[in-house]
Amino acid sequence: MGEGISDYTKFCVDLRRHMWMAGVETELRRLIWQIAVTGKYISAKIHESNRKLAGFKNIFGEEQLALDKSSDAILKNQLQFSGFVREYASEEQDQIVQIGTGAEKYFVTADPLDGSSLVDTNLAIGTIIGIHNGAMYGKGRDTMVAALYITYGPLITMVYSAGKGTHEFVLNREGEYVLSQENIRLKEKGDIYSLGGLRKDWTPEHLRFVEYLEDEGYKLRYSGGFVPDINQVLIKNGGIFTYPALKKSPHGKLRLLFELLPMAFLMEQAGGEATDGKQAILDISVEDIGQRCPIYIGSRFEVGKAREFLEEVQT
Ligand code: AHG
Numbered sequence: 001m002g003e004g005i006s007d008y009t010k011f012c013v014d015l016r017r018h019m020w021m022a023g024v025e026t027e028l029r030r031l032i033w034q035i036a037v038t039g040k041y042i043s044a045k046i047h048e049s050n051r052k053l054a055g056f057k058n059i060f061g062e063e064q065l066a067l068d069k070s071s072d073a074i075l076k077n078q079l080q081f082s083g084f085v086r087e088y089a090s091e092e093q094d095q096i097v098q099i100g101t102g103a104e105k106y107f108v109t110a111d112p113l114d115g116s117s118l119v120d121t122n123l124a125i126g127t128i129i130g131i132h133n134g135a136m137y138g139k140g141r142d143t144m145v146a147a148l149y150i151t152y153g154p155l156i157t158m159v160y161s162a163g164k165g166t167h168e169f170v171l172n173r174e175g176e177y178v179l180s181q182e183n184i185r186l187k188e189k190g191d192i193y194s195l196g197g198l199r200k201d202w203t204p205e206h207l208r209f210v211e212y213l214e215d216e217g218y219k220l221r222y223s224g225g226f227v228p229d230i231n232q233v234l235i236k237n238g239g240i241f242t243y244p245a246l247k248k249s250p251h252g253k254l255r256l257l258f259e260l261l262p263m264a265f266l267m268e269q270a271g272g273e274a275t276d277g278k279q280a281i282l283d284i285s286v287e288d289i290g291q292r293c294p295i296y297i298g299s300r301f302e303v304g305k306a307r308e309f310l311e312e313v314q315t
């Protein structure tokens, strides 16, 4: 799949051609393409808007920006008429939305705009998508067939996997997604780390893991935007992102369905790992759309180290 793309032709491999060469199934190719296109519309919304609260809260009790709601509406409308999506679950919707006839193949999850509270600071934010074959209740490893995220930064980039490696595309001036990195692979060990949550709220075992990374000279990289923070670990081919269990919230902050499953899928496809500290994210059963999990995601060495420190819970 695509290994034969020579340097000469690589610059003109757009997303559709890449997925065709990778042997991605037709309906899934079309669905991924239709979702990727929404990145242009959401980016346009980001450019025209300033940070206005929509006056609503999502199921997590978080204030919704007008941008959260409009990004969600763009995605839902695009998927509604795709012909491939039966149900849609979004961080901005109160419940699962039936958007097809019921006979369609795929179930799509969305964090339409992750890190939206950063939009007024002009820091990078993103869209996170999971594509499940059938229902999404159960283990991600059994239901997920693809995942992607779009990063709205100095460039608009899109990283996707349909189970045949993890690949990055850049949106060019002509509005095409052109291949920029094929088969991204994480090294066994990296040199950057991201730390979610407040130090005073960390558990002693998480604190000991962080002190280990600091003693080893890892460089702190944390923007507060899950998408660019994860993207940095992937594009720098190593390191670890953590948002741990906290003393008052043992499940941490990030959402299994909307944020963690898609990133775990992409990271495993790039030779990395993702765990809640005990089990692989893709092996955790989704029981509730609002489920949260601690997350340690990135290179095998660092994720393995995190598991070691977390197992040493002091009795
Ligand atoms: P969202 O904007 O979709 O609610 O996600 C925000 C998340 C995620 O982007 C980031 O990793 C985390 O919030 C940052 O949390 P803290 O502000 O607690 O660091």
Ligand code: MN
Pocket (backbone or CB within 6 Å): 091, 111, 113, 114, 115, 226, 259
């Ligand atoms: Mn989010």
Ligand code: MN
Pocket (backbone or CB within 6 Å): 068, 091, 111, 112, 113, 114, 115, 116
């Ligand atoms: Mn969000």
